[in-house]
Amino acid sequence: MRVHVLGRGLAGAWMAHWCAERGVEVTIVDPFPQLNASRVAAGLINPTTGTRPKSTWRSEVLLPFAHEAYRQAELKYQATFWTPRTIRRLFLTQKDADLWAAAVERGPGVEWQPLAPGHYDGVHYPFGGVAYQGATVDTNAFIDAVSAHNDTTTASPMDVDLTVWATGWQASHHDLWSWLPFQPVKGEILDVVHEGEPLSAVVIRGIWIIPGPLDQRQQVLRIGSTHDWDDLTNTPTATARETLLAKAEEILHRPLTVVGQQAAVRPAAQSKRPFVGIHPEHRQHAILNGLGAKGSLWAPWAATQLLDHVMYGAPIDAEVDIQRWWQA
Ligand SMILES: Cc1cc2nc3c(=O)[nH]c(=O)nc-3n(C[C@H](O)[C@H](O)[C@H](O)COP(=O)(O)OP(=O)(O)OC[C@H]3O[C@@H](n4cnc5c(N)ncnc54)[C@H](O)[C@@H]3O)c2cc1C
Structure with a gap:
């Protein structure tokens, strides 16, 4: 099988990486690789987010998946992508502390330690805070490593079986994909x-x-x-x-x-979930998109969802499958 990937951000790089790992012939093309969201992203992976804190979607599955995927990629490319980070959530007001207490009742989805009011690294926590584990991903290092190991061509090759549109927010105004509920x-x-x-x-x-x-x-x-x-x-x-x-x-x-x-x-989606799947009418085209503010965490998993579907016919997770948005 020959796969041609459009876009050399996190989505395209993870797609190309998994294709190569599975022996699928893959090429990537990107006319403007320096202007993408992945080059700007801080790569933060925070298992609990929001002013009213709650567990990041599926973090109990996606976090270990992403960690293992980056670890394996580090071994392959002999580079460092994943840095474990302590995250301190600062309570500047009593309301901040109350919001966390409410989150704990719901289950914040993360193991955390309380921080008593005081100073940490010279930063004042007047109402205390909490500390828990997260990570940062060096997105530039990952994309560069994948690019160096794969055919990053400037032209579309002939005879490809599947073109994967990992084109970020610009897919939102392309005829093939504009029916998807993007919210860049x-x-x-x-x-x-x-x-x-x-x-x-x-x-x-x-x-x-x-x-x-x-x-x-x-x-x-x-x-x-x-x-x-x-x-x-x-x-x-x-x-x-x-x-x-x-x-x-x-x-x-x-x-x-x-x-x-x-x-x-x-490239955010109104549904706050990735877009994954083959075009319902143009079966030689697929999309990997909608990574929003969570590309570092979601891209490795979303790319395997697409590749498992293409290679083995595995069902795509219903929450991310683009079929849910298609009205013929
Ligand atoms: C300021 C900022 C901070 C962020 N911080 C974080 C963070 O801390 N943690 C986190 O997980 N995420 C973060 N993100 C989100 C993250 O950047 C995205 O989720 C992720 O980078 C999206 O990757 P992508 O590959 O889908 O899109 P992109 O990285 O935008 O890549 C799409 C690529 O497709 C190319 N392209 C477009 N059209 C075509 C075409 N026709 N043919 C070929 N190529 C094409 C474009 O040139 C582009 O290079 C942040 C984003 C921003 C903007």
Whole structure:
């Protein structure tokens, strides 16, 4: 079987990776690989999300699946993609603490430890917080590794059995796929440096702050992210920069210097679930999309859903199968 993948983001890279692992002949093409969401993503995997915290969809299955998939890929490509991270959820107000208490009653889907009110890495937790385990994925390293090991061609090869559209949010205005309920959303992130006490954990409170390595007593922090459903460009904005900076300074109480800002559009779905499947009428075309804000976690699993279906006729999980949206 010959598979041709359109798009070299996380979706396309995972599709190509699994194809190669299973001996399927695969090519990838992408005219604008540097502008995609996957290159901008912070790669955070947070098993519990939201202002009203709840377990990330299917995290009990998808988290171990993703961890094992990245671990196997690390062995194959001799690179590091997955970094375990402690995540500290900061309670700035009593309401934050109450929201977590309510989440615990529902079951937050994660093992957590309470943090008593106090200071952690020089950050004040006036109403305490909680700590639990998550991870970050180096999305750029993964895509680069897959690209280096596979045929990343610039032309469409002849005689392919299946073309997989892993084209991110741009699929939303393509005739083949515009019937799917896309809801693309732009996101922006900042890189800042500070010279205060280094952060040893990811801090979450409305935004996330991900510490990078220390360099000459300066530490780079990645801060994100924003949501804009109207401006679907890759252009960084002053509004997003000011919003993120103000929120980060409220949390960290230290001078921050912006050293980078990036923007991209997430291929999100109204259903908040991936889109996976073969086109109901054009059977040589399939889609792997709708990864929204969870591409690092969802892409490895969603790609196997598609490949198992294509190779063995395995049913696609009903929540992600695009057939649910098709009205002939
Ligand atoms: C600011 C920001 C922060 C984020 N942070 C996180 C995070 O912390 N954790 C997380 O899990 N996710 C995060 N995400 C979401 C994550 O980036 C996405 O879920 C994921 O990258 C989507 O991958 P994709 O491959 O579907 O799309 P993309 O990465 O957008 O890739 C699609 C590619 O398809 C190409 N393409 C388009 N049309 C064609 C065509 N006709 N032929 C060939 N190629 C084509 C495009 O050039 C593009 O390179 C973030 C996103 C943003 C914007």
